[in-house]
């Protein structure tokens with residue numbers, strides 16, 4: 001499998017350096033997670049320009065599917081995960097993105113919501129369900145789920161809603177639910193073929209249904225996640 | 229309209245005192261938001277017993293719809309809002325709960341997820357989409373939405389996900405979206421017919437599409453929300 005993914009926890013646009021090894025000159029940007037796609041594209045285009053890349057936005061293409069078919073690299077930015085996934089379905093690009101990344105080896109970068117939609121489903125997003133997508137199933141570039149912006153419980157909090165860990169535990173009360181990797185701010189997952197490694201500056205917390213959670217240090221090999 | 233609602237921000241079971249004015253002896257409990265319905269029912273039953281009420285759980289009834297038809301009062305507890313709403317649809321009780329509350333004046337209490345499902349839709353829940361309900365439209369006992377456990381931005385936070393206010397603003401970027409009442413921990417909304425008032429110890433923050441948010445003190449009359 002040719003898969004090359006960079007899945008970032010937060011919504012910043014870094015990760016451009018990742019492309020230098022891939023002989024990429026143009027990046028296809030997917031701005032669907034934010035309401036103002038033009039403004040979002042301008043921000044991303046300016047950023048990628050300073051890194052030496054041209055950026056096309058899928059929302060500016062006459063045919064979004066055709067744009068995906070021609071893409072040298074794909075970057076899906078953050079925002080609202082439900083809005084993003086619904087737009088991927090509405091524009092019928094979800095299957096084509098999967099095919100390009102898994103079969104053609106087109107590099108994929110995702111940040112925040114763009115990381116959520118790269119996984120099995122968006123069931124462990126932190127976002128509000130502001131629109132109704134036709135399914136929660138996502139692009140499925142990896143066989144597990146991610147919770148971006150993972151936060152540890154705050155022992156001093158008087159807040160009575162569930163902690164993030166409790167929310168993920170509720171997900172695993174449902175049957176046939178995959179692992180969930182809690183990616184804290186500052187961590188990212190690099191997937192190359194059947195190898196996955198945790199990069200960045202913070203630990204990640206892995207939740208497996210029916211087992212206690214496990215912490216992984218930056219630099220850890222997480223390839224085991226790809227074979228489940 | 230006979231509607232009598234007590235909508236609580238947090239997941240505690242208080243609010244039993246509310247029933248004393250309604251000549252109620254038995255409460256129908258809806259434990260669908262938690263995975264272990266038996267344990268949840270036992271907790272609720274013990275609590276309501278100390279307040280002098282019998283408690284039946286809808287999940288113990290042969291016919292959930294029939295149980296709703298006979299209910300003297302309905303209490304929907306907190307947990308995961310998606311799981312709760314899906315179960316309300318799967319058990320075909322959603323429409324019957326609406327009818328009993330709006331037409332027959334059966335008192336309704338909701339806490340957390342039970343408050344979310346009393347509104348127009350669950351689009352402003354904080355919960356993760358762990359299961360896929362057939363719609364996000366909810367019971368619709370009031371013509372607005374609520375965000376329970378509302379929290380203010382933490383200026384010291386290094387967290388890069390959206391603040392709660394930003395999430396609600398994203399909801400209002402979508403067309404035809406109703407007001408959202410941000411109910412902080414410790415506040416509750418009492419609705420009697422066409423009158424609504426904010427009770428509890430904390431302010432509430434009202435978000436209206438295209439307008440700046442407004443703060444309301446405990447004791448405020450929020451009846452205006454019912455006529456939009």
Ligand SMILES: [Ca+2]
Nearest residue numbers: 079080113127
């Ligand atoms: Ca987000």
Ligand SMILES: [Ca+2]
Nearest residue numbers: 307308341355
């Ligand atoms: Ca909840």
